[in-house]
């Protein structure tokens with residue numbers, strides 16, 4: 261019977277016994293079993309039969325042959341592997357060829373590895389990069405690899421960025437991860453967010469939670485076109501990315517909206533804001549993490565299904581929208597979350613630990629909230645969850661579209677700090693009035709600033 265022990269014994273004889281054993285096998289499974297049992301290859305191992313197997317018509321056999329040739333460290337016949345690559349159609353065999361050549365760590369193979377950088381399969385390109393990075397200091401290798409930071413594939417771009425570009429950024433003059441600037445702590449600014457952010461330094465906020473104005477849905481959000489609206493949000497989240505600390509989170513609350521028809525002769529138009537915004541965020545360095553659904557009671561939303569209930573005609577179905585999205589993103593980084601967490605001292609981690617009863621699913625059932633002054637406020641419970649799950653005590657939480665200031669108020673109650681911008685004077689004044697009554701920001705002194713005053717504070 262064919263056993264691993266028997267294969268190991270023959271392998272050490274080194275006189276072609278393995279080759280005879282393979283030739284005597286009738287079925288492909290046994291050939292693969294032998295090839296997969298070979299393990300480390302001894303010095304006196306005769307590999308010739310492996311090269312014959314590169315012509316085998318079963319791809320798994322070719323794959324195993326390539327893997328074993330790769331183990332011959334410095335003695336592999338790279339030309340045979342390269343010739344096979346040129347005609348090979350099986351993806352796994354092709355990738356294994358590149359990996360086997362890379363594993364030789366032989367400077368003589370650099371040219372061949374460079375050839376693989378043109379391959380259409382991004383995994384092959386990544387394998388070739390790995391093989392070439394053994395010689396990362398070599399100027400010629402650098403010349404081939406650095407331009408791949410613009411490669412169409414994101415995996416390739418990430419490897420190259422991490423290797424050659426993120427190191428260039430290491431000396432940036434930024435604060436330690438857990439700290440921020442005093443002029444941003446518990447501040448509300450009455451200004452267009454893009455104007456205010458112009459003076460905010462890089463990497464200064466720990467979390468952003470916001471609900472952007474809806475496209476033409478309310479009087480505070482009039483844009484010349486949907487394209488202009490998306491472009492505005494894109495710019496806000498590019499700037500938010502810049503001021504966000506490495507590896508920290510952005511949570512955007514959005515939902516599709518409907519613009520009512522202008523007359524009976526026209527249809528209403530629905531805009532999929534979350535779906536149109538998503539690619540813009542990802543393109544600008546926000547890594548998608550999760551989609552959380554905010555589920556509201558049906559009685560609390562506008563009734564759209566009424567007409568259908570009468571006529572029941574297919575195509576005319578319009579369900580009541582009882583959900584909104586919380587789109588969760590992380591500022592792209594090569595660092596693991598563990599790196600972020602380890603930046604905090606033991607006490608802060610302990611104090612910030614999320615208590616029992618936390619939400620375990622991505623469907624959050626929360627009643628909406630109504631306010632006498634602002635028509636689209638966050639429920640406090642929604643803010644509480646986001647702030648507790650995505651920030652530590654003492655962190656700075658940012659809301660570019662503050663409205664009535666629910667994010668600030670909740671951040672304060674959870675021992676975080678806040679930085680808010682709000683364009684409309686009436687909502688800014690509303691936040692201010694609530695602060696006077698000591699029920700918006702409790703006992704902490706909040707600064708309410710115009711843009712000019714804020715600029716002065718920053719430049720002090």
Ligand SMILES: C[S@@+](CC[C@H](N)C(=O)[O-])C[C@H]1O[C@@H](n2cnc3c(N)ncnc32)[C@H](O)[C@@H]1O
Nearest residue numbers: 452453480637638661663664665666682683684
């Ligand atoms: C959906 S509301 C946010 C409500 C808020 N989440 C709350 O709980 O009260 C969006 C807010 O963004 C503000 N806004 C719109 N465009 C802005 C801009 N360019 N800069 C700053 N604020 C803006 C609007 O005035 C509105 O109050």
